[in-house]
Amino acid sequence: MNRMWTGRLARALLLLPALGLPALLSGQETAQSRARSALPPAVFQELERMGGEVERSGIPPELLFNKALEGAAKGVPGDRLLPAVASYSRRLLQAREMFGPQAGPPILVAGADALQRGVPEGALRRLGARGDRSPMAVLVLAELVEAGVPVERASDMVGEAMQRRVRQGEMLAMPEEVRRLMRQGRSAQDAAEQVQRAMRRGRGGGVGPPVPPGSEPLTEERQRLMRRRPGAGGV
Amino acid sequence: MIRRALRFARPALALALPALLAGPVAGQRSALVAEVGASRFLPPVGVEGEAASYLLVGLRGDRLGSGGSGVTASLLAGWASGGGTGGDFLSGEVAGLMRTDLGRGWEVGGEVRASAFTVGDPVPYRAGALEGEAFLRARAGPVRATVAGTGGVGRSTVELRRFVRGPSVEVTDDLWRYGARAEVLAGSAAVAAGLAAGYHESAGGSYGSLGGRLAVGVAGGALEFRLDVWDTPVGNETTGGVALAIPFGIWSVRGFGGRSEPDPLTLAEPGRGGGGALVGVRLTGSDDARTVGAVSRGRALHRVLEATPAGARVRFTLPAPDGIDGTDEVALLGDFTLWSPVPMERAGAVWTVEVEVPAGTHHFGFTLDGEWHLPEDAPDAVPDEWGRRSATLVVED
Numbered sequence: 001m002n003r004m005w006t007g008r009l010a011r012a013l014l015l016l017p018a019l020g021l022p023a024l025l026s027g028q029e030t031a032q033s034r035a036r037s038a039l040p041p042a043v044f045q046e047l048e049r050m051g052g053e054v055e056r057s058g059i060p061p062e063l064l065f066n067k068a069l070e071g072a073a074k075g076v077p078g079d080r081l082l083p084a085v086a087s088y089s090r091r092l093l094q095a096r097e098m099f100g101p102q103a104g105p106p107i108l109v110a111g112a113d114a115l116q117r118g119v120p121e122g123a124l125r126r127l128g129a130r131g132d133r134s135p136m137a138v139l140v141l142a143e144l145v146e147a148g149v150p151v152e153r154a155s156d157m158v159g160e161a162m163q164r165r166v167r168q169g170e171m172l173a174m175p176e177e178v179r180r181l182m183r184q185g186r187s188a189q190d191a192a193e194q195v196q197r198a199m200r201r202g203r204g205g206g207v208g209p210p211v212p213p214g215s216e217p218l219t220e221e222r223q224r225l226m227r228r229r230p231g232a233g234g235v
Numbered sequence: 236m237i238r239r240a241l242r243f244a245r246p247a248l249a250l251a252l253p254a255l256l257a258g259p260v261a262g263q264r265s266a267l268v269a270e271v272g273a274s275r276f277l278p279p280v281g282v283e284g285e286a287a288s289y290l291l292v293g294l295r296g297d298r299l300g301s302g303g304s305g306v307t308a309s310l311l312a313g314w315a316s317g318g319g320t321g322g323d324f325l326s327g328e329v330a331g332l333m334r335t336d337l338g339r340g341w342e343v344g345g346e347v348r349a350s351a352f353t354v355g356d357p358v359p360y361r362a363g364a365l366e367g368e369a370f371l372r373a374r375a376g377p378v379r380a381t382v383a384g385t386g387g388v389g390r391s392t393v394e395l396r397r398f399v400r401g402p403s404v405e406v407t408d409d410l411w412r413y414g415a416r417a418e419v420l421a422g423s424a425a426v427a428a429g430l431a432a433g434y435h436e437s438a439g440g441s442y443g444s445l446g447g448r449l450a451v452g453v454a455g456g457a458l459e460f461r462l463d464v465w466d467t468p469v470g471n472e473t474t475g476g477v478a479l480a481i482p483f484g485i486w487s488v489r490g491f492g493g494r495s496e497p498d499p500l501t502l503a504e505p506g507r508g509g510g511g512a513l514v515g516v517r518l519t520g521s522d523d524a525r526t527v528g529a530v531s532r533g534r535a536l537h538r539v540l541e542a543t544p545a546g547a548r549v550r551f552t553l554p555a556p557d558g559i560d561g562t563d564e565v566a567l568l569g570d571f572t573l574w575s576p577v578p579m580e581r582a583g584a585v586w587t588v589e590v591e592v593p594a595g596t597h598h599f600g601f602t603l604d605g606e607w608h609l610p611e612d613a614p615d616a617v618p619d620e621w622g623r624r625s626a627t628l629v630v631e632d
Contacts, residue, residue: 084620
């Protein structure tokens with residue numbers, strides 16, 4: 001092998017990491033590599049620049065590439081992709097500032113979503129200050145606020161639920177229970193109070209959702225129902 | 236009688252109670268339900284007598300993983316009244332369930348069940364049994380087929396007295412059975428119908444059965460109609476009826492009406508007819524699929540099937556009533572698919588697909604013939620930057 005070929009091979013090897021060698025070796029495509037192939041070069045280059053900026057704040061640039069891919073998948077024209085990614089980037093940076101440098105991507109994404117859904121920054125900051133850095137808590141807070149529960153009351157509910165280690169299933173059901181009571185004519189404040197009281201009683205006070213109809217529970221249940229013991233008459 | 240029965244059931248309860256009473260962990264659901272109800276039954280075929288009425292009180296619990304494996308236990312006491320041919324009874328059962336998803340619609344599993352039963356009248360009778368079943372289930376679109384091999388052993392004891400005040404004599408019988416059953420159901424979670432067949436050899440002879448099933452999902456629960464023709468050692472019988480199980484928050488109702496089936500293990504004859512119902516209240520736990528951070532609720536679009544090392548295996552479901560009946564292609568898209576469409580399969584009234592989702596906060600939605608779609612009442616929907624909405628799925632570590 002002559003020196004020219006050796007030099008070319010070396011340059012090629014040096015370029016491989018930039019061309020997504022880790023992804024190739026792991027057999028998984030990344031948002032960045034997919035964005036490279038799916039988006040116009042100019043859009044991709046601008047995304048790379050924005051990604052570099054957020055990365056300096058500890059935010060994975062993959063989140064921005066993913067947002068751009070989301071827009072492309074939804075049929076959004078190329079010129080509307082970058083402003084949306086820039087907006088998303090700002091919300092992620094806000095979430096980083098609210099939840100601190102230890103916050104991982106799941107809580108950052110949940111925080112950025114909550115801001116988009118109208119949750120005031122102060123409420124999220126208080127949640128973070130209490131140590132409730134669970135994306136589930138942020139999601140439920142956003143759902144409650146969107147349902148019309150006053151922010152203070154919603155923050156209080158979520159904080160108390162986290163403190164009482166309420167099961168995730170019951171916590172996720174709180175907004176829907178509030179909505180159900182509101183449909184019955186109660187105010188958002190009253191509905192939230194009632195759900196919070198139920199939570200304090202333990203076992204969620206019936207807040208948990210019923211078993212959805214499904215083939216597996218149906219099969220198990222009907223087998224159990226039909227099992228018969230002499231004298232019990234089949235029940 | 237109750238003391239004697241509890242002594243009888245003690246080993247099984249000792250095994251089951253720690254598992255049932257321990258606090259649930261992520262990926263599991265558990266529940267302890269107290270029930271009260273009543274039933275009224277004619278005596279079994281071949282027995283002359285009046286109908287027996289029962290006041291029923293029970294306790295049942297389960298602790299199941301998101302994949303459906305776990306343990307269940309139940310205790311049911313019945314007080315007879317009305318001068319019928321039945322007596323007070325107590326029955327208990329502990330079962331261990333195991334299910335494994337093999338992928339591509341195949342599932343394998345098994346169940347081991349220990350049960351005990353005691354009744355005081357017309358003669359003291361006790362029975363205990365250990366039964367097992369291994370099954371293989373295949374699913375292709377709306378059709379689900381199950382074949383299972385079953386077997387069991389047990390012992391029954393009858394106390395007989397020759398004179399009213401004389402000493403009792405215990406007559407003990409060894410019970411056994413082995414056989415197989417098969418079932419084919421077609422339809423959706425809302426309505427499914429099919430055929431079932433079984434054949435068993437037992438201490439009392441050969442039992443064969445062939446019948447039909449109609450299962451309907453109603454009000455968050457299930458309703459099933461069944462009709463079977465049995466060939467038993469003492470002749471042919473037709474049995475059938477309706478069974479239901481419906482939850483209302485922490486409350487539940489289950490019941491049965493019709494002609495009950497013969498039991499090849501205990502050699503119980505088919506019932507002539509009757510029915511009963513139990514109302515239950517959940518004392519602890521919840522019946523929702525509490526999983527690694529994502530639960531089915533409201534009009535849920537996703538359900539976590541099982542935790543995986545990197546996150547969870549999730550089934551996504553899009554109901555057909557969203558006006559997608561005329562749609563040719565439905566696909567799932569999300570950040571976990573890098574927004575590449577993953578085709579969904581039609582299964583009755585829903586479109587469904589299962590994918591692995593890593594731990595994290597994710598956004599997803601669907602395309603109908605290439606057009607973005609999210610149901611109006613999708614929970615946890617977040618507006619995007621372009622005036623549309625995406626659903627949110629949180630899979631925690």
